Amino acid sequence: MVASNFKAAGLTIFVAFTLTIMPLPDWAIEFRPDWVTLVVIYWAMAMPARTGVTLAWLAGLMLDVSHGAILGQNALGLVLVIYIVHIQHQRLRVASLLQQAIVIFFLLLLKQLIVLWVSGIVGHAPHTWLFFMPCVTGAILWPWIYIIVRDIHRKCGYSAPY
Amino acid sequence: MNLPQVADAMQTLFLRGPSVTLRMIILVILSIILMTADHRWQHLDTVRNTLSYLLFPVEYVVDLPIRLYYWGQQNMSSHQTLLRENRDLKDLQLQSRVQLQKLDILEKENERLRQLLSATPKTPEDHLIAEIVSVDVDPYRHFIVLNKGAKDRVYKGQPIIDAHGVMGQIVYVNALTSTAMLISDVSHAIPVQIDRTGLRSVAFGAGQTDYLDLRHIPHNADIRVGDKLISSGLGERFPRNYPVATITNIDRDTGETFIDVRALPMAQLDTSREVLLVWTENHQQILTGMEQIEEASDQGTAETADDDTAQQESTETVDGRE
Secondary structure, rough: OOHHHHHHHHHHHHHHHHEEEEEOOHHHHHOOHHHHHHHHHHHHHOOOOOOHHHHHHOOOOOHHHHHHHOOOHHHHHHHHHHHHHHOOOHHHHHHHHHHHHHHHHHHHHHHHHHHHHHHHOOOOOOOOHHHHHHHHHHHHHHHHHHHHHHHHHHHOOOOOOO | OHOOOOOOOOHHHOOOHHHHHHHHHHHHHHHHHHHHOOOHHHOOHHHHHHHHHHHHHHHHHHHHHHHHHHHHHHHHHHHHHHHHHHHHHHHHHHHHHHHHHHHHHHHHHHHHHHHHHHOOOOOEEEEEEEEEEOOOOOOOOOOOOOOOHEEEEHOOOOOEEOOEEEEEEEEOOOOOOOOEEOOOOOOEEEEEEEEEOOOOEEEEOOOOOEEEEEEEOOOOOOOOOOOEEEEEEOOOOOOOOEEEEEEEEEEOOOOOOOOHHHHHHHHOHHHHHHEEEEEOOOHHHHHHHHHHHHHHHHHHHOOOOOOOEEEEEEEHHHHHHH
């Protein structure tokens, strides 16, 4: 059962990466939600004992490589976000989907701010408010992502009361 | 509640507190070390390379439908279309041949003149066609992923061009793919020269695919809208005399120290599907030359006035160490 849990986590993270680098039309590029962060947040909430900051760090490094960004930028953001999710996972689990979405918005905002801060130090920070658009789209899409990933999780043999 | 469930609950209750915080702190410090190392010394190519192996299947899956589409298009195209295309290409080849004849003669003449002037001969170049892998990277950077990597001798800093002009240069080389930065990226700059007057400048990327910035051009410079910019070869990264951009906009604000010049890149930065990797014959010499200079400065011999002696000394020290 543990193995199938990891299979589900691996599959969903793989799909998240696919969606992250999938080509989109020019007008939609800025609205692309941060799929990887959202999926990793789900797993940190659902299996806090088994998936945590280390997985988040590795996923963040992969994001850096796929973005051609400085190594550690997304990793730092993801580690901090997942740490907050981890210590608050019991509260987050019982919250309604709308409340969760609001929290997710601020978590995504924190991550974008860290990424912006690092890009500013390195010297190529984007000068547009659209940079924060993924937080909005991510929060709007959260309920669906949550339900879909939870269904995949359940299909792989998980039966939690929530 | 049976025993395993209690054990599970206890694990989630008691076994996370300090260890997660500790792990978080370690990973944050590790991230900061990685970022510093990557930004300051750029010695993390092996880490990046290893991680890119994990990413390769994702890139492959994303690119697959698009590749299938092109493949299908090629296979399904009718006899008529192929015939028409063939005829068009033959016409084009004839035209190109005629132009090449003239170019051939010009090149010979140029070579003779260079010999007369005892100038350095032009170096031959080698090309390889690479396809752009259809994946999106950071929307605020201008990066593309190519399907050629270290196994095809791609090297870091290698220039890439398309049918119309200079496109950019390679920034990360992985085993099977490589990432290139376009000339329009905010952190890119290419040394250029106006082919009409020979005026040298540097074209900076502005984060937009439709213009480059030319900075530090004085008010009295002879520069007009429509002037063609070619690569000047200074900086020894891009080959000389490739078209780069056309000047589209000159803003002469007398209050400013320099004029504001914008140029439209000739290369089709956002529509090309195939690009050309260029090997300039002297890139190996440049690389070894750079190593020698580094050696020399390590040994503190860089201050010696004569270049030749400095190089000799550095090679001697290398030999001596071995």
